[in-house]
Amino acid sequence: MASGVVTGGRGRIRTALLFLLPLALFYAVFYLYSFIYVGVASFLNTDATLRNPEYVGLDNYELPLTHDRFYIAMFNTIAFALVAILAAVTIGFFLAVVLSTKMRGHQFFYAVFFLPALMPMSLVASVFAVMLASRFGTVNEILRFVGLDEFTQRWLGDPTLAWISVAMIFVYVIGLPIMYYTADLSTINISLLEAAVVDGAGPWPLFRLILFPLTSAARKTIILSILLGTFRAFEIVYLSTGGGPSGRTEIAGTYLYNFATSGVNVGYVAAASVIVLLIALAISLVNLTLQKRADARSGA
Amino acid sequence: MKILVALGSILLVMAVVWLVPIFSALNRSLVFNGIENYTSVLTEPIGGIHIWQTFLNSGIIAIGHATLVVGISSLAGFAFAKLDFPYRNLIFYLAIICLAVPGTAVIVPLFRILDTLELLDTYWAVILPETALTLPFGVLLMRNYFGNLPDTYMESATIDGAGMFTVFRRIYLPLARPAIIPLGVLAMMWSFQDFLLPLMFITDPNLTTAAMAVSSFQEYLSFTPDNIGKYNASLVLLALPALVLIIFGQRFITQGLTSGGIKE
Numbered sequence: 001m002a003s004g005v006v007t008g009g010r011g012r013i014r015t016a017l018l019f020l021l022p023l024a025l026f027y028a029v030f031y032l033y034s035f036i037y038v039g040v041a042s043f044l045n046t047d048a049t050l051r052n053p054e055y056v057g058l059d060n061y062e063l064p065l066t067h068d069r070f071y072i073a074m075f076n077t078i079a080f081a082l083v084a085i086l087a088a089v090t091i092g093f094f095l096a097v098v099l100s101t102k103m104r105g106h107q108f109f110y111a112v113f114f115l116p117a118l119m120p121m122s123l124v125a126s127v128f129a130v131m132l133a134s135r136f137g138t139v140n141e142i143l144r145f146v147g148l149d150e151f152t153q154r155w156l157g158d159p160t161l162a163w164i165s166v167a168m169i170f171v172y173v174i175g176l177p178i179m180y181y182t183a184d185l186s187t188i189n190i191s192l193l194e195a196a197v198v199d200g201a202g203p204w205p206l207f208r209l210i211l212f213p214l215t216s217a218a219r220k221t222i223i224l225s226i227l228l229g230t231f232r233a234f235e236i237v238y239l240s241t242g243g244g245p246s247g248r249t250e251i252a253g254t255y256l257y258n259f260a261t262s263g264v265n266v267g268y269v270a271a272a273s274v275i276v277l278l279i280a281l282a283i284s285l286v287n288l289t290l291q292k293r294a295d296a297r298s299g300a
Numbered sequence: 301m302k303i304l305v306a307l308g309s310i311l312l313v314m315a316v317v318w319l320v321p322i323f324s325a326l327n328r329s330l331v332f333n334g335i336e337n338y339t340s341v342l343t344e345p346i347g348g349i350h351i352w353q354t355f356l357n358s359g360i361i362a363i364g365h366a367t368l369v370v371g372i373s374s375l376a377g378f379a380f381a382k383l384d385f386p387y388r389n390l391i392f393y394l395a396i397i398c399l400a401v402p403g404t405a406v407i408v409p410l411f412r413i414l415d416t417l418e419l420l421d422t423y424w425a426v427i428l429p430e431t432a433l434t435l436p437f438g439v440l441l442m443r444n445y446f447g448n449l450p451d452t453y454m455e456s457a458t459i460d461g462a463g464m465f466t467v468f469r470r471i472y473l474p475l476a477r478p479a480i481i482p483l484g485v486l487a488m489m490w491s492f493q494d495f496l497l498p499l500m501f502i503t504d505p506n507l508t509t510a511a512m513a514v515s516s517f518q519e520y521l522s523f524t525p526d527n528i529g530k531y532n533a534s535l536v537l538l539a540l541p542a543l544v545l546i547i548f549g550q551r552f553i554t555q556g557l558t559s560g561g562i563k564e
Contacts, residue, residue, distance in 0.1 A: 012383065012384055012385070013385045013386070015383060015464045015465075016379045016383040016384070016385035016388075017385070018465075019375045019376060019378060019379035019383065019468075020375070020376050020379050020391075022371070022372045022375060022376070023372050023373075023375070023376040023395065023435065023439065026372065026428075026431060026432050026435060027395065027398075027432070027435075029413060029432075030406075030410070030413065030428070030429060030432035030433075031398055031401070031432065033409060033413060034406040034409035034410065034413075037408070037409035037412065038405070038406065038408070038409060041408075048408055048411065048412060049412070091314070094310075095311070095314070098307055098310075098311055103308075109311060109315055112315050112318050112319060113314075113315075113318055114550075115543075115546060116318070116321075118489060118493075118542065118546045118553065119493070119539060119542050119543075119546075120492055120493045120494075120495065120510070120511035120514065120538075120539075120542055121493060121495065122493075122495040122511045122512070122514040122515060123511065123514050123535060123538060123539055123542075124321070126514045126515065126518065126535055127321045127322075127324065127325045127535060128321060130324065130325065130328055130528075130531075130532060130535070131320070131321055131324040131325075136328075136331075136525065136528055138320075138323075138324035138327060138328060139324075172318070172321070176557065179554055179557060179558065180557075180558065183554070183558040202303075203303055203307075228399070228400050231400070231402050232402040232403065232404075234402075234403070234404050234495070234496050235495040235496065239495075239514070239515055252402065252404070253402060253404040253496075254404075256402075256404040256405055256407070257404050257407070257496075260404075260407050260408050266408060269408055270408070273405040273406065273408075276402060276404075276405045277401065277402075277405045277406075280400040280401065280402055280405070281397060281400050281401075283400060284397045284398075284399055284400030285397065287399075287400075288393060288396070288397060
């Protein structure tokens with residue numbers, strides 16, 4: 001993409017700076033300041049204003065790193081991401097392929113699977129919370145209605161069921177993976193598929209040997225966007241289980257939020273933030289490298 | 301043929317499963333008082349705020365956020381694609397790596413910044429940090445789009461900065477419309493989705509956004525069985541701003557997401 005870029009002396013640099021000035025201002029105020037703040041505060045024992053700081057070295061890092069809840073939160077973040085990724089590359093892939101045949105009613109089905117992902121997650125999580133509530137919850141009401149009273153559960157109160165419920169919400173918002181697959185599938189040459197069908201390829205080989213390998217670019221995008229998205233996630237857990245029961249469904253987002261709003265030493269919060277930021281930036285770096293390689297290949 | 305029937309049945313079953321939460325919300329929204337739940341939510345304030353006001357607040361914040369993101373990303377994306385300056389690629393990659401920054405990891409410093417600027421409890425307290433968090437995506441999208449536009453028009457720019465800005469505004473910016481509209485629609489959608497920033501930086505009930513009202517309404521409506529219907533009616537209604545945007549902007553949302561790279 002470096003083709004034909006205008007080159008020149010100091011005037012050109014000044015022009016470029018003017019175009020970048022608003023961006024630089026936002027980055028300096030919001031990113032640079034925030035990174036320096038959490039970096040510095042992670043070595044201090046202090047309050048949010050950083051007044052009367054006391055240097056404590058790496059002590060603050062010891063707390064999250066010896067806090068069971070932190071490990072549970074990190075484990076859950078990655079585990080929920082894996083569940084969502086698994087659902088995306090199987091169910092999501094299947095749905096995208098079936099819907100891209102453009103059969104009758106495909107737009108309706110596309111909307112059903114796609115819309116929830118674009119809705120505010122606070123809404124989705126709250127609807128699940130209502131649906132799974134033990135009193136007046138739709139799931140338990142239906143079970144009672146059909147006479148299966150003994151199957152009613154405290155869906156969000158039992159640790160295992162609550163975990164599965166949150167995982168289900170992460171699977172429910174499968175819309176973006178379907179969209180990425182659909183975009184990728186629309187570039188596949190139809191005659192290739194027709195030839196395979198004429199040669200007698202059944203649906204399973206068609207999926208596995210032709211469509212699956214041809215959508216590897218979409219798959220990479222999906223895996224990375226789900227990973228990053230899960231580290232950004234917050235209200236999906238906050239408004240369904242609140243991280244409970246007793247921290248068993250906590251994720252990185254709710255852990256940091258609960259910590260930050262509990263009024264403990266800001267240094268602890270900062271240390272935990274630094275760890276989460278480093279993990280997220282590492283994932284982003286992997287993404288960037290892959291994208292750079294893809295750019296180089298396509299000659300863009 | 302048998303296979304088509306099988307695939308169709310699987311699809312149908314899955315669609316039914318996916319519709320259960322929506323059915324649940326609609327069904328619960330009519331319990332106890334039927335349609336009156338809706339009229340009540342639409343006409344009476346809940347916890348000191350009318351639901352209409354939350355729509356308005358969400359709209360104002362979404363438009364402010366989208367305007368800033370589109371403006372700043374266009375300028376910066378143009379610079380990264382068409383202008384020459386030292387360390388251009390390094391600066392670009394540093395800018396877009398911030399895509400990964402989770403809002404929850406920086407809420408304490410964000411709070412400090414907004415407190416210092418005396419912006420807490422204003423629309424800006426949400427618009428500005430939202431803009432910062434969306435800019436990496438916007439810069440990536442606009443840089444890619446400008447990069448694919450021909451350089452030939454650049455030659456009409458004179459040496460000085462004003463000339464370059466005229467070329468940007470008169471020629472490249474109008475040409476970039478197919479990227480600007482999706483970016484604007486996406487920025488609005490993400491703003492409608494945002495829950496964390498209004499939760500943290502807005503305490504004035506009059507500034508509550510629709511996404512945030514999902515939880516603040518619950519505080520006021522969850523205590524009696526009678527209120528369960530009203531709460532669910534409010535959930536259904538609070539979906540409306542996002543739903544309207546999605547229905548009219550779906551094409552742009554798909555375009556923006558598939559051309560810009562990743563973000564969720």
